[in-house]
Amino acid sequence: MRLVDFPREDLAAKFSDALTALNGNVVLAPDLDAAQAHLRTMLAGKRVVASRAPILGGIGEEYSREACAAADIGVTSADFALADTGTLVFLTESRESRLISLLPPRHIAVIERDRILTSLDELLSRVPHPGVQSSAMVLITGPSRTADIEMRLVRGVHGPGEITVIIVGS
Amino acid sequence: MKSAPPQKIQQTLADPKLQKAIYSATGRLAGNRRKTIAADVLPDYQELRQHAHDLKKHTLDHLDAYLEEFERNVAARGGKVIWASTGAEACAFIGNLARERGVKLVVKSKSMTSEEIHLNEHLEKDGIDAVETDLGEYIIQLAGEKPYHIIAPALHKTREQVAEVLHAEADSTPEDLTAIARVALREKFLAAGIGITGANFLVADSGAIVLVENEGNARLSSSAPAIHIAVAGIEKLIPRAQDLAVFLKLLGRSATGQPLSVYTSFLAGPRRAGEPDGPEEFYVVLLDNGRTKILADPGKRQSLYCIRCGACLNHCPVYRKIGGYSYPWVYSGPIGKILTPQFMGREQDPWLPFASSLCGACGEVCPVKIEIPKILLELRQEIVEKSGDRRERMAFRMFAWIMRHPHIYAQFRWVRKLRKLPAAGPLKAWLSQRDLPDLPKKSFREQWRERGRA
Amino acid sequence: MAEVLERAGCEVEFREAQTCCGQPAFNSGYREEARDVARHFLKVFEGAEYIVIPSGSCTSMISHHYADLFDGHHETRVHEFSRFLVEVLKVDDVGARLDSVATYHDSCHALRELKIHDAPRRLLRNVRGLQLTEMDAAEECCGFGGTFSVKFAEVSGAIGRTKVESIVRSGADTVVSIDSSCLMQLQGVLSRAGSTVRTMHLAEVLASR
Numbered sequence: 012m013r014l015v016d017f018p019r020e021d022l023a024a025k026f027s028d029a030l031t032a033l034n035g036n037v038v039l040a041p042d043l044d045a046a047q048a049h050l051r052t053m054l055a056g057k058r059v060v061a062s063r064a065p066i067l068g069g070i071g072e073e074y075s076r077e078a079c080a081a082a083d084i085g086v087t088s089a090d091f092a093l094a095d096t097g098t099l100v101f102l103t104e105s106r107e108s109r110l111i112s113l114l115p116p117r118h119i120a121v122i123e124r125d126r127i128l129t130s131l132d133e134l135l136s137r138v139p140h141p142g143v144q145s146s147a148m149v150l151i152t153g154p155s156r157t158a159d160i161e162m163r164l165v166r167g168v169h170g171p172g173e174i175t176v177i178i179v180g181s
Numbered sequence: 182m183k184s185a186p187p188q189k190i191q192q193t194l195a196d197p198k199l200q201k202a203i204y205s206a207t208g209r210l211a212g213n214r215r216k217t218i219a220a221d222v223l224p225d226y227q228e229l230r231q232h233a234h235d236l237k238k239h240t241l242d243h244l245d246a247y248l249e250e251f252e253r254n255v256a257a258r259g260g261k262v263i264w265a266s267t268g269a270e271a272c273a274f275i276g277n278l279a280r281e282r283g284v285k286l287v288v289k290s291k292s293m294t295s296e297e298i299h300l301n302e303h304l305e306k307d308g309i310d311a312v313e314t315d316l317g318e319y320i321i322q323l324a325g326e327k328p329y330h331i332i333a334p335a336l337h338k339t340r341e342q343v344a345e346v347l348h349a350e351a352d353s354t355p356e357d358l359t360a361i362a363r364v365a366l367r368e369k370f371l372a373a374g375i376g377i378t379g380a381n382f383l384v385a386d387s388g389a390i391v392l393v394e395n396e397g398n399a400r401l402s403s404s405a406p407a408i409h410i411a412v413a414g415i416e417k418l419i420p421r422a423q424d425l426a427v428f429l430k431l432l433g434r435s436a437t438g439q440p441l442s443v444y445t446s447f448l449a450g451p452r453r454a455g456e457p458d459g460p461e462e463f464y465v466v467l468l469d470n471g472r473t474k475i476l477a478d479p480g481k482r483q484s485l486y487c488i489r490c491g492a493c494l495n496h497c498p499v500y501r502k503i504g505g506y507s508y509p510w511v512y513s514g515p516i517g518k519i520l521t522p523q524f525m526g527r528e529q530d531p532w533l534p535f536a537s538s539l540c541g542a543c544g545e546v547c548p549v550k551i552e553i554p555k556i557l558l559e560l561r562q563e564i565v566e567k568s569g570d571r572r573e574r575m576a577f578r579m580f581a582w583i584m585r586h587p588h589i590y591a592q593f594r595w596v597r598k599l600r601k602l603p604a605a606g607p608l609k610a611w612l613s614q615r616d617l618p619d620l621p622k623k624s625f626r627e628q629w630r631e632r633g634r635a
Numbered sequence: 636m637a638e639v640l641e642r643a644g645c646e647v648e649f650r651e652a653q654t655c656c657g658q659p660a661f662n663s664g665y666r667e668e669a670r671d672v673a674r675h676f677l678k679v680f681e682g683a684e685y686i687v688i689p690s691g692s693c694t695s696m697i698s699h700h701y702a703d704l705f706d707g708h709h710e711t712r713v714h715e716f717s718r719f720l721v722e723v724l725k726v727d728d729v730g731a732r733l734d735s736v737a738t739y740h741d742s743c744h745a746l747r748e749l750k751i752h753d754a755p756r757r758l759l760r761n762v763r764g765l766q767l768t769e770m771d772a773a774e775e776c777c778g779f780g781g782t783f784s785v786k787f788a789e790v791s792g793a794i795g796r797t798k799v800e801s802i803v804r805s806g807a808d809t810v811v812s813i814d815s816s817c818l819m820q821l822q823g824v825l826s827r828a829g830s831t832v833r834t835m836h837l838a839e840v841l842a843s844r
Contacts, residue, residue: 540776
């Protein structure tokens with residue numbers, strides 16, 4: 012297996028390119044305060060469900076099934092990101108629920124810059140036994156989509172149609 | 182050939198709208214694949230294919246050991262493996278569990294394996310509502326039809342037809358129709374007592390299943406209901422989580438031209454203490470249903486390497502004309518051509534392996550390098566030997582005899598007289614589609630002799 | 636083909652006892668019969684050093700599938716015509732001339748089993764007066780497939796018509812291939828469609844002056 016070598020400084024840019032090509036949004040925040048401030052602006056006036064990950068700064072309603080089903084926006088942290096495909100990686104052992112990033116029509120994730128890896132290869136060499144740590148590892152690559160009707164691309168089928176990633180520490 | 186190819190073939194060929202839909206949908210999928218495996222995008226594509234092929238071979242060569250390892254690890258994570266030798270056993274387990282738990286509503290994400298065993302019919306008979314949640318599958322379920330293509334189940338339906346099925350306005354856009362389905366299915370996900378999925382891969386060293394999708398319905402089916410059941414053929418096994426690096430790189434690209442599908446879920450057992458959500462119970466139904474029999478065939482066991490990407494369908498000149506419904510079983514296209522006789526018996530649809538021009542495009546694009554044309558040729562030989570057409574055999578015996586007697590062969594200038602023959606049999610079939618070729622005035626031998634070269 | 640090979644400096648021998656490689660029987664599942672025919676081929680060509688064949692499918696039958704008929708038999712003496720010129724004789728210009736707009740059809744066995752793609756195109760590019768244009772479906776099957784063309788005639792015809800549409804879109808007046816069976820299929824469909832596009836085997840093109 013060949014590991015592609017990107018200089019670490021470029022990974023955020025690479026991730027951003029890959030995700031925006033899929034119609035995802037990326038925000039580069041210089042530090043945690045800026046990230047949380049930006050987050051609060053995005054959430055103003057919306058019904059929000061969020062995990063209790065410290066990086067989020069305690070916004071929104073706590074997780075419950077009903078909250079996820081009713082919320083406009085679900086906010087989570089992320090364990091890793093993969094630069095070459097614009098992918099977010101979630102391991103439930105970090106107390107991220109499965110449904111916060113799945114039921115609401117919009118998903119926002121906040122992640123530290125240095126959690127961005129090059130690719131799936133690197134992820135699997137870092138986490139060779141995902142099943143040990145949690146019951147679910149989920150890779151999310153852009154908004155939910157289908158082309159089942161006349162091959163026309165439609166976003167937001169069952170999962171969120173809009174996804175935004177705030178990268179902290181650019 | 183004893184049984185004739187289905188009427189469906191003629192019907193499909195005669196429908197210009199359907200022809201256009203099939204050709205353009207498969208063409209688009211093929212074009213997208215090409216972009217993501219191009220030499221400058223994925224330079225080690227051929228090595229990856231070989232690696233994937235070798236991994237599958239290795240796994241199937243040691244399947245017993247890997248199955249045991251898988252079961253141990255599923256149990257260690259709090260899940261349970263159910264061994265089903267037949268489809269009936271698998272259905273019985275699922276039906277019984279639903280009854281025991283008082284479940285009346287089940288949500289399903291896309292699983293060709295569940296189609297193979299007629300799971301939905303079984304559940305309906307038990308009074309259980311089994312709702313398909315993949316958009317394409319949902320549509321065809323409402324229409325009472327079967328999937329048209331491994332990746333695009335509703336490929337054959339126009340938006341007007343979909344609108345009718347969903348009781349929507351006739352001029353609804355795909356966005357409108359998707360929104361209607363989203364709302365309707367959301368209720369089901371949250372109310373269902375059991376979520377049933379297939380599995381793209383079973384990971385032996387982790388006791389985990391892997392679900393690859395774009396919509397989110399597999400995630401919802403495996404996360405919202407209290408019970409999750411995954412139904413998968415035993416050949417879906419791969420040795421280690423790390424092997425996903427090879428398979429995931431090939432699957433998305435080969436299927437739809439995506440380097441990674443939108444959602445990849447690696448699920449190892451039910452939710453654990455401290456996790457906010459996830460199923461309380463986790464079952465993996467391992468299905469044989471004829472697979473070990475195929476495994477025993479040295480030349481054709483590679484048919485089981487298939488990762489269900491659909492690339493062979495998209496490149497097959499025959500599939501692109503006759504469409505998914507012309508195939509007798511749930512698996513269509515080139516992979517369907519080689520699996521059907523092996524599962525159902527060669528006598529069932531003996532024409533199937535012959536419905537190919539042997540162009541080889543399928544083998545060329547298969548991400549795990551299944552030698553489909555080679556297997557088709559083996560199947561042809563088996564069929565002809567077991568239940569061949571006596572007249573055809575005689576014709577080929579005569580062919581072989583003539584070809585061993587060159588002076589007789591050289592006499593066949595009568596071929597020029599073909600034009601004057603009444604059109605019957607193969608000649609009639611040829612002429613139904615095209616004109617006869619122009620023949621040269623002199624044969625090669627005649628010309629060669631004239632130049633004094635003999 | 637013999638003329639072109641001589642022009643390129645070869646001594647050409649034609650063994651009159653030759654008949655067929657056995658592919659029709661093999662593809663239809665009749666391996667015993669195919670083996671009989673193949674044995675005749677091997678007998679006829681005993682001692683030959685280079686066997687040049689103006690057909691991709693015959694060449695691949697012998698080089699790739701004789702091993703299925705005779706355990707461990709690896710036939711390395713057979714060469715498809717265009718590949719023989721370009722890779723063995725190292726010739727890509729035979730001094731041919733043909734005024735035409737031509738498009739090349741990649742026959743399936745040649746492309747996928749023998750990996751022949753560039754050699755015929757190189758040869759065609761050096762034909763004076765010939766403008767080579769690519770059709771969008773160059774690598775798609777023509778639909779012949781041997782007995783498939785009559786056993787599944789309607790499907791074969793439909794595939795052929797799609798191919799012909801691509802040929803017409805290319806603007807060519809001539810379609811060239813290294814397989815006569817493909818040419819027979821294409822010519823039949825073109826003529827039935829009332830098209831004036833002609834079909835020519837690569838050898839015919841290269842023999843043109």
